[in-house]
Amino acid sequence: MKILKEKNIESILEQIKAGNLPVSEAMEQLKDLPFKELGYAKIDHHREIRNGYPEVILCEGKELEHIVGIVEHMLETGNNIFLTRASREVYEALEKITSDLEYHPIPRIIVVKKREVEKTESVILVATGGTADIKVAEEAALTAEILGNTVERLYDVGVAGIHRLLKNTDKLQQANVIIAVAGMEGALPSVIGGLVDKPVIAVPTSVGYGANFQGLSALLTMLNSCASGIGVVNIDNGFGGGYLAGTINRQIEKARRAES
Incomplete structure (x- = not known):
């Protein structure tokens, strides 16, 4: 693996071996290293x-070649x-260089799966106002799942038929x-924010008729919500x-493990 051949990483490992560098300090130094320069992109290998x-x-x-x-x-x-907003053309191009592909056409997500990711005990619930919102909702749900979260779905529960x-208030209460x-x-x-004691992440969609201004009306409603605990x-x-949601859920998991 090329990123492990960097001289500065070797130096850090040698210092740890010699007892001259605490592991915690070494981790702090590694947080800034390294990235791969491609000219058109700088790949951040240490973002994880x-x-x-x-x-x-x-x-x-x-560009497809990029x-x-x-x-x-x-x-x-x-x-x-993990690739987002990916077309089938992108998927077909990537099939030529790897066979470990999963393509999800509704949210337009591609996953190159090389290893299994352990799932959280804490649950993220994804709810939609209508069926037309599922495209965006699936992008949210799959993102959370790919990043190691347990996700449940509750679709088409908008206020037109509250x-x-x-x-399904039991599902709302069980989610973290x-x-x-x-x-x-x-x-x-x-509405959900007024029913629960947990973080609610609001995602406005561009679904709607003319005066919704491609989702601006939903965005403004969510920003002006009278319910507490909502982020947009x-x-x-x-x-x-x-x-x-995955970042918040991960903190819940850390707290749970620390208590056990």
Whole structure:
């Protein structure tokens, strides 16, 4: 694995071996190292050390050859690789360099699976206002799952038929973090936030008729929610919602393990 051949890492390991460098200090030094320079991209191989998760590839806006080049180099680490907003064209191009691919066409996510990830005991619940929000919701749910979280789904429980949500209050109460995905006027997170004592991550979608301004109406509703404990990510940003939920859930897991 190329990233382990860096001279500075060898030096750190030698210092640890000689007893001249505490492991905790060595970890602090390793947090800044290294990245792979490709010219068109700088691959951050040590993001997992700093942030807990490896670097994620956003495919939207990138040239196909650049995506393939980035994945080729990331394969050297032996880690799982996670690509968002990926087209079938990207998937077919990557099939030529690796067979360990999973493609999820609804959220447009590709996973190169090299190792199993242990799942949390703590649960993230992903809820949607309507069926039209599932594309964004699945991006959130799969992001959280890929990053090692146990995820449950509760779809089409919007305020137009609020009895559908209220019938599932047990699921709301059992989750540790809730991602509420909604378009139109975006009221779902406020309702959920008024029912639970846990973090609610609101994800506005661009679903709706003309005056929703491509999701701006839902975004503004969520930002102005009267319910407490709600955080809001950008329009259609299922990835951001899933990533944030996973970060919160990971802290819950750490606390649980520390108590046991």
